[in-house]
Amino acid sequence: MLKLFRWGGLTTLIEREIYRFTNVITQTVIAPVISSSLFIFIFGFALGKSIETMGGVPYLVYIVPGLMALYLIESSYNNSSSSLFLSRWSNYIQELLVTPLAYMDLVIAIIVGCLVRGIVVLLGVYCVASCFANIPISNFFLLVYFVLTIVVIFSCIGIVAALISEKFEHMAMFSSFVITPFVYLGGVFTSLSIVPPLMAKITRMNPFFYMVDGVRYAMLGSSDSPILINFTLVTVMAVVLFTTVVWLFKIGYKIRS
Amino acid sequence: MSIALSITNFTKYYGSFKAVDDLCLEIHEGEFFGFLGPNGAGKSSTLHSITGLSNFHHGEIRVFGYDVKANYKQSRSMIGLAPQEINFDPFLNAEQILFYTGGYYGLSRKVAKERAEELLRQFNLLDSRKLGYKKLSGGMKRRLLIARALVHEPKILILDEPTAGVDLELRYQLWDYLKKLNQKGVTILLTTHYIEEAERLCGRIGIINHGKLIACEEKETLIQQMNRDTLLIQVRESIQTLPEKIQKYDVTLQEDGKHLVFREEKSTLNDILKAIQSENIFIERIELDPATLEDVFAHLTKANIDTGGR
Ligand SMILES: Nc1ncnc2c1ncn2[C@@H]1O[C@H](COP(=O)(O)OP(=O)(O)OP(=O)(O)O)[C@@H](O)[C@H]1O
Ligand SMILES: [Mg+2]
Numbered sequence: 001m002l003k004l005f006r007w008g009g010l011t012t013l014i015e016r017e018i019y020r021f022t023n024v025i026t027q028t029v030i031a032p033v034i035s036s037s038l039f040i041f042i043f044g045f046a047l048g049k050s051i052e053t054m055g056g057v058p059y060l061v062y063i064v065p066g067l068m069a070l071y072l073i074e075s076s077y078n079n080s081s082s083s084l085f086l087s088r089w090s091n092y093i094q095e096l097l098v099t100p101l102a103y104m105d106l107v108i109a110i111i112v113g114c115l116v117r118g119i120v121v122l123l124g125v126y127c128v129a130s131c132f133a134n135i136p137i138s139n140f141f142l143l144v145y146f147v148l149t150i151v152v153i154f155s156c157i158g159i160v161a162a163l164i165s166e167k168f169e170h171m172a173m174f175s176s177f178v179i180t181p182f183v184y185l186g187g188v189f190t191s192l193s194i195v196p197p198l199m200a201k202i203t204r205m206n207p208f209f210y211m212v213d214g215v216r217y218a219m220l221g222s223s224d225s226p227i228l229i230n231f232t233l234v235t236v237m238a239v240v241l242f243t244t245v246v247w248l249f250k251i252g253y254k255i256r257s
Numbered sequence: 258m259s260i261a262l263s264i265t266n267f268t269k270y271y272g273s274f275k276a277v278d279d280l281c282l283e284i285h286e287g288e289f290f291g292f293l294g295p296n297g298a299g300k301s302s303t304l305h306s307i308t309g310l311s312n313f314h315h316g317e318i319r320v321f322g323y324d325v326k327a328n329y330k331q332s333r334s335m336i337g338l339a340p341q342e343i344n345f346d347p348f349l350n351a352e353q354i355l356f357y358t359g360g361y362y363g364l365s366r367k368v369a370k371e372r373a374e375e376l377l378r379q380f381n382l383l384d385s386r387k388l389g390y391k392k393l394s395g396g397m398k399r400r401l402l403i404a405r406a407l408v409h410e411p412k413i414l415i416l417d418e419p420t421a422g423v424d425l426e427l428r429y430q431l432w433d434y435l436k437k438l439n440q441k442g443v444t445i446l447l448t449t450h451y452i453e454e455a456e457r458l459c460g461r462i463g464i465i466n467h468g469k470l471i472a473c474e475e476k477e478t479l480i481q482q483m484n485r486d487t488l489l490i491q492v493r494e495s496i497q498t499l500p501e502k503i504q505k506y507d508v509t510l511q512e513d514g515k516h517l518v519f520r521e522e523k524s525t526l527n528d529i530l531k532a533i534q535s536e537n538i539f540i541e542r543i544e545l546d547p548a549t550l551e552d553v554f555a556h557l558t559k560a561n562i563d564t565g566g567r
Binding site: 008009011012013015016019020023086090091092093094095096097098099100101102251252256257 | 271305308309310311312329330331333334336338340342343344345346347348349357358360361362363364365405
């Protein structure tokens with residue numbers, strides 16, 4: 001008779017999630033690394049010569065943490081939303097629902113898939129940037145913590161988007177009207193100290209700013225906002241979103257008829 | 258014998274629409290149970306609630322004693338479902354679909370590989386193992402669907418219209434396979450619109466209509482209870498109007514005026530013949546068609562419409 005290793009089921013599902021994105025690796029990993037290289041080249045290398053320094057470091061070095069946060073956010077959101085949306089769309093989600101996998105397992109597998117993809121993309125961005133400058137990591141553990149929480153936050157947002165959306169368009173709309181503008185206006189390219197006061201004020205209301213800023217602190221050792229605030233904010237967001245998503249799966253929102 | 262599946266006072270709503278109404282059903286271990294009903298009767302809704310695809314808030318469903326909500330891990334690991342709708346993983350090929358499903362049920366990699374291999378062979382899918390499901394033919398998809406339901410060697414196999422769109426040869430093969438599986442002790446719950454299929458395979462039959470279970474008996478009992486055979490009498494000279502003595506039976510006169518079709522209980526056979534003789538009608542040929550499950554099904558689901566289902 002069959003044994004009930006919860007762990008076994010979960011690892012298989014994680015494996016499947018990783019297989020899914022590696023299957024379309026040009027789109028999921030190579031494309032973001034290439035586009036980040038363009039940013040690094042244009043802003044950091046070509047244009048950066050005229051900006052000299054920002055926040056006390058060369059401009060190229062200044063934008064790398066921001067770009068890393070940006071691509072981590074995009075890849076987490078895209079990964080979880082498209083994975084789950086396709087599962088719903090093809091009814092494949094039903095194959096999982098009839099197995100003994102817990103709803104918690106389903107959520108964790110998606111998040112771990114996002115984490116793996118995010119780390120691969122991050123390493124890509126980091127390597128490209130390292131070709132042009134020496135990129136410091138001042139607090140490795142803090143960096144790991146921010147990477148983890150950002151992945152949790154955005155894979156959960158992606159899950160919610162995939163549950164709400166009834167068409168691919170809905171998800172794309174959410175991505176281009178919410179995620180992208182907020183993230184790009186979240187201080188990826190500029191320090192708050194050099195933007196007009198109104199702009200700085202608006203940026204401070206943008207939750208994405210604290211994530212970008214947190215990653216920047218972990219790497220460069222300095223940030224616009226106190227690290228404690230960044231830390232607390234991402235932690236609260238991650239916990240709230242994760243709990244919400246687990247609850248949605250538990251009640252079977254849009255996945256159980 | 259233990260009870261494989263027990264459903265008590267199960268009611269399923271979609272919003273305010275009641276799809277299944279106070280269903281009670283027990284299926285014993287080793288049974289081959291046929292769950293029949295017209296389109297939209299509530300069959301799939303019931304099966305989905307057993308397997309975790311649907312939420313329900315009224316009634317209780319247990320699989321070998323395990324509540325499908327409270328102990329869903331145990332209950333689901335004992336069930337294999339071949340659903341009505343195709344729901345394969347769009348990123349995997351046939352072989353991977355079986356292998357990964359094995360993993361989801363907690364099989365080790367080695368066992369899952371072996372099971373996948375074995376099922377591909379049994380279901381004649383070895384040549385298509387590397388194809389994604391979109392490249393499989395309709396019949397292949399059905400086979401893969403059933404194979405997938407069997408990866409973890411479930412104790413109960415639930416088949417929601419497994420032979421829809423399947424050619425005759427494959428259907429016979431599947432029937433054979435299912436019979437053998439059942440003989441090995443696997444409890445099978447089958448839903449189908451091919452009444453013949455149920456008649457050949459199933460021991461007990463439940464008929465659901467408009468969400469209500471309207472019959473649940475041994476197949477033979479059901480047919481006997483119906484007790485309405487079809488009696489065809491061919492006469493030499495065509496009859497214009499039926500004599501009164503004959504009219505009182507459930508009879509139709511065919512257009513040529515030479516064929517009388519009675520749908521009556523066996524016990525009236527003698528009286529019918531007497532009545533015909535007394536009218537001096539010359540009988541050329543008599544044919545007696547025993548009732549089939551199909552007749553029972555038609556009779557019961559029709560009667561239910563007459564008495565106003567929903
Ligand atoms: N997800 C759903 N939302 C709303 N109504 C539904 C849903 N699924 C089924 N129904 C309704 O519930 C009723 C029973 O449907 P069900 O799928 O259980 O029928 P069935 O007996 O399996 O029919 P068929 O033989 O056509 O497969 C139908 O009236 C159907 O329209
Ligand atoms: Mg159905």
